[in-house]
Amino acid sequence: MNAVETASHASEFNLTSGQFQRIRALVLKLTGIHLTEEKRQLAYGRYAKRLRALNLNNFDDYLCLVEQEDSAELDHFISAITTNFTGFFREPHHFEFLKQHVKELLAKKSQLRIWSAGCSTGEEPYTIAMTLLEAVPNIGRYDCKILATDLDKKVLATAAEGRYPLEKLQNLPLEVKRRGFVKGSGANAGFVKVRSEVANLIHFRQLNLLHDWPMKAAFDVIFCRNVVIYFDKEVQKKLFKKFSQRQVSGAHLVIGHSENLANVSDDYRIVGRTIYQKK
Ligand SMILES: C[S@@+](CC[C@H](N)C(=O)[O-])C[C@H]1O[C@@H](n2cnc3c(N)ncnc32)[C@H](O)[C@@H]1O
Incomplete structure (x- = not known):
């Protein structure tokens, strides 16, 4: 949403304090996101966009709709409020670390499990996969899997498709573009598709980090970057406890540039810039 958009519709619907509190409570319950x-x-x-899409003329009617159990609107309600900003090789020092670390790990064992938790439109797990392929070109000989999850079904569909506008790659070195993507033509002109050898390393799944997790694997590296920034401290504490229960001592956790584990978790020690290791 931009400033112009806000201003032009500011008086279209009335959002009372009571209605905003109901929105906040539902967003917190469904996503862990704390709306200040x-x-x-x-x-x-x-949400004004959702009212328009549904031809509703007030927030009360919209709230009654989303507050119903198993409401078909819930996916839109969640999708509308999540912040999905991401990018290929975002915070590149994490992938320098990963490249080195993966070589060391695979020199000692043949299985690797990585989790991109809060993967948005997929740039993060594809970057992880491209980094693995660069570090260990014969990665197919090992049992390597990347799990990529997000709560928001809409972004996850984009992620699973692996098709991006060319502009998304504009800051990447030519060599990275060549190794990771195939340029589209005809109806796909102006787009790239992630190469199958990259995509094949990843399993995309919808998962709410606040709910129970079906996976049993112990993860060698968990990326949970720029997700908990919107959660309150209590939700963060529970989440990092659950992450630590899915990792053995020595495994790594990578978080976003403006996040830290101070007063949130004692289970990890810091070993690099926003890179942690399970104690
Ligand atoms: C800003 S994006 C971060 C994407 C990527 N990790 C990165 O750093 O580039 C945050 C993502 O967290 C997801 N998210 C928010 N709350 C979540 C929850 N409770 N469970 C799972 N994913 C959640 C959002 O849908 C969004 O796609």
Whole structure:
């Protein structure tokens, strides 16, 4: 949502304090995202679009709809409020670390499990996969799997498709583009598709980090970057406890540039810039 959009529709619907509190409570319950009072205008703009799409003329009717059990609107309600900004090789030092670390791990064992938790539109897990292939070109000889999950079904569908506008690659070195993507032609002109050898390393699944997790694997590396920044401390504490229960001592956890584990988890020690190791 941009400023112009907010201003132009500011008076279209009335969002009372009571209605905003109901939105906040539902967002927190469903996603763990803590909407501060400052986010009121943002929430207004995002949900006003849903009112228009559904031909509703007030927030009460919209809230009655989403508050129903198993409401078909819930996926849209969640999708509207999540922040999905991401990019290939975002925070590149994490992938320098991963490249080195994977070589060391696979020199000692033949199985590797990596989790991209909160993968958005897929740039993060594809970057992980491209890094693995660069580090260990014969990776097919090992049992390597990347699990990529997100709560938001809409972004996950984009992720699983692995098709991106060319502009998304504009800051990548030519060599990385060549190794990771196939350029589209005809109806796909202006787009790239992730190469199958990269995509084949990844399993995409919808998963709410606040719910129970079906996976039993112990993860060598967990990427959970720029996800918990929107959660309150109590939710963060529970989440990092669950991450640590899915890792053995010595395994790694990578978080976003503006996040840290101080007062959140004692289970990890810091070993690099926003890179942690399970104690
Ligand atoms: C800003 S994106 C981060 C993408 C990527 N990790 C990165 O750093 O580039 C945050 C993602 O977290 C997801 N998310 C938010 N709350 C979640 C939850 N409770 N469970 C799972 N994913 C969640 C959002 O849908 C969104 O796609």
